[in-house]
Amino acid sequence: MTQAVRHDSMRARNLEVVLGEVGRSGPVTRAALAESTGLTKSTVSKLVGDLIDAGILTESGVIRGGERGRPGVEVVLSGHRVAALGLEVNVDYLAVCLLDLAKKERFRVRVDRDNRGTQPSEVLGELRVLALNALSEAEVMGLTVAGAVLAISGPVEDGVLHNAPNLGWRGVRAAEALDLPLRVDMDNEANLAALGELWFGTGEPDFLYVSGEIGIGAGLVVGGSLFRGVHGSAGELGHVVVSPSGPPCRCGGHGCLEGYAGQEALLRAAAPPGSVVSGMSDLLHRLEAGDRHALAACADAGRALGIALTSAVNLLDLDRIVLGGIFAPLFGWIAGPAAEAMESRLGGLRRSVPSLVGSGLGGDAATLGAAGQVVHRVIADPGPYVARARAAAEAARV
Amino acid sequence: MTQAVRHDSMRARNLEVVLGEVGRSGPVTRAALAESTGLTKSTVSKLVGDLIDAGILTESGVIRGGERGRPGVEVVLSGHRVAALGLEVNVDYLAVCLLDLAKKERFRVRVDRDNRGTQPSEVLGELRVLALNALSEAEVMGLTVAGAVLAISGPVEDGVLHNAPNLGWRGVRAAEALDLPLRVDMDNEANLAALGELWFGTGEPDFLYVSGEIGIGAGLVVGGSLFRGVHGSAGELGHVVVSPSGPPCRCGGHGCLEGYAGQEALLRAAAPPGSVVSGMSDLLHRLEAGDRHALAACADAGRALGIALTSAVNLLDLDRIVLGGIFAPLFGWIAGPAAEAMESRLGGLRRSVPSLVGSGLGGDAATLGAAGQVVHRVIADPGPYVARARAAAEAARV
Secondary structure: OHHHHHHHHHHHHHHHHHHHHHHHHOOEEHHHHHHHHOOOHHHHHHHHHHHHHOOOEEEEEEEEOOOOOOOEEEEEEOOOOEEEEEEEEOOOEEEEEEEEOOOOEEEEEEEEOOOOOOOHHHHHHHHHHHHHHHHHHHHHOOOEEEEEEEEEOOOEEOOEEEEEOOOOEEEEOHHHHOOOOOOEEEEEHHHHHHHHHHHHOOOOOOEEEEEEOOOEEEEEEEOOEEEOOOOOOOOOHHHOEOOOOOOEOOOOOEOEOHHHHOHHHHHHHHOOOOOOOOOHHHHHHHHHOOOHHHHHHHHHHHHHHHHHHHHHHHHHOOOEEEEEEOOOOOHHHHHHHHHHHHHHHHOOOOOOOOEEEEOOOHHHHHHHHHHHHHHHHHHHOOHHHHHHHHHHHHHHHO | OHHHHHHHHHHHHHHHHHHHHHHHHOOEEHHHHHHHHOOOHHHHHHHHHHHHHOOOEEEEEEEEOOOOOOOEEEEEEOOOOEEEEEEEEOOOEEEEEEEEOOOOEEEEEEEEOOOOOOOHHHHHHHHHHHHHHHHHHHHHOOOEEEEEEEEEOOOEEOOEEEEEOOOOEEEEOHHHHOOOOOOEEEEEHHHHHHHHHHHHOOOOOOEEEEEEOOOEEEEEEEOOEEEOOOOOOOOOHHHOEOOOOOOEOOOOOEOEOHHHHOHHHHHHHHOOOOOOOOOHHHHHHHHHOOOHHHHHHHHHHHHHHHHHHHHHHHHHOOOEEEEEEOOOOOHHHHHHHHHHHHHHHHOOOOOOOOEEEEOOOHHHHHHHHHHHHHHHHHHHOOHHHHHHHHHHHHHHHO
16 A cells, blocks of 8 residues: 555656656657656656646657657647636736646636726626636637636735725635636735746746736746745735825825826826826827826836835845836836936945836736646646546546 | 765765754654654664764763653754854954854854944954954864854855945955855855844744844845845845935935934934934933933834835735844834834734834844854755764774
């Protein structure tokens, strides 16, 4: 019995090793896998066969001549069988995306919706419909959805969204409340957007991702891993103090970054006296037209962002800051003043002032990160999928 | 050959496993070690024997009845043979301490010295004399010093102290320049003080250690590990922005925490018009006497510290903040105002506002952390000491 358990756990470990290698290296032959993992060719062939049967790997069709031995067919992560669901409740939209194991996006829906001061049940009910629709789409495409992760704007710990002042939600078990027929985990939107940027963006291993929305969150990636802090709520950049006697914030403090550079504060500041700026596209039109109120508001927001980022750089030791969310389309108007503020405060102490870059993923970063987390979970532990495929094959044979 | 290498590396790993277990669990019998490590009793006995010969373990003399098998003598880390050297260059003192493997302090020297605007060679020459003296003391006590770590006030990367504006040093290879007859590494003072607090203080696994000196650094410990950031210079709390239009700072910025709560700023603010406060003990006397200038200066410094810590808590997700350096003796006068500032800004968003506690280690935290790092290095890799003891035994036999 002990022997059998040992054998099974060794097998599970070897499955992980082989799959992890394919995940890292991309298309690779069985012979190359044997060489890089130190397993025998016959063990690798058996494991790869099981992973192909489970729909996790597939042969790419490319034949590559090995340095040693016969040419072999390359195997890659399969986009045909297993998929992952990314979900997002943001302050002014809901979003769903479906990713296959090859990390290709297969389906995406985004619904604009003002979620401020709403009842969680109402909003989550609507997201549930979108999610079930995505699951149906997956079924049509022949994809089994391995799990879902929900991105939400606020600090999450142990499955509870503690306090999302912009949504007006407190102590909500949002992932559970979705009541979907699969495992759903939940994490902070900025953390997941940072992972989205890591896996689907530039591929740099060290950066702070700044998520500008109504609130402003941030996710810190160091050495390719997310830094979560003690309770997973690190990166609350929106409540870093820009000026202690500044405008009151809905968190209870004064002069938080959100009050200068959050979407609502920015739209308010950009409006000429007696007028309103109706939303982000209105703001962008005004900026492109050279409207002085809009330009001044973005310059002020950029300076405030630069001051908050100065504190972040001093505490977190950063070289690279990726501006996402609304800061991506606004990059041209806020990055300059932000960089100037950082340069004047960090130039003397640090060898180099961190670079500011705009995220190429925009508002999709969090859902991609959410679905990507499920993909990574499958790759890290493929055992259950292999076992399920075997059981199904047994059942078919009987 | 391959076989021999494998055997040696397995042996090295088992040495680490056994020693790591003694390090974690404290006094333990060979039988208990066999149970907890999964190694056979005879393997454990052999490894423990080697570690005793190398002077790393010793028998405690306590006999403990095992739940299974015969009673056994407990083994513990030995304080008799191997020691570690902690060194510190601070802005206004030099310090050296000697720690044995049982983490007992065996020797300490602290010399007050104004190191502002000095030549590195002059200061390091003086520290070298103190270090050589400690090595002689170690020799007298029969201790072999396994290595040294130098704590220094400023950002350190790859053996270089980049810029210590308070010392006036830039680009100094300080550990190398000491030219001591043993391996000397170098790290930031606040990082090492945080490790000192972790290993010799309250034993909590998650906290921010704040080191108040002329400058203000911080070291973040999460899950029992130090968070260093990308280049090891995370935790520059002294240059977190308290008020963007505040007093100019020697870093080039304005309104940094150091300008409100650093030792020099504090002494300046505490002086009545036309008078000076000559140092920390003068300040403490004035505070105890109820001097209103001194009290007001500490209250203002506490509020500024609370604002900077609010930003730190938002970014780093903290529950516990340990105030060290000058903030430890000043705790009674600055912690209240700091806690109030944090409460008013963090109370709305976080489930709980972090606790502030004073460090019990005071100015010794960094040297203890420095020497402790060497102790941890020996415990993590005892192989070389075992090999050396064996070679010596061989040589004696020939």
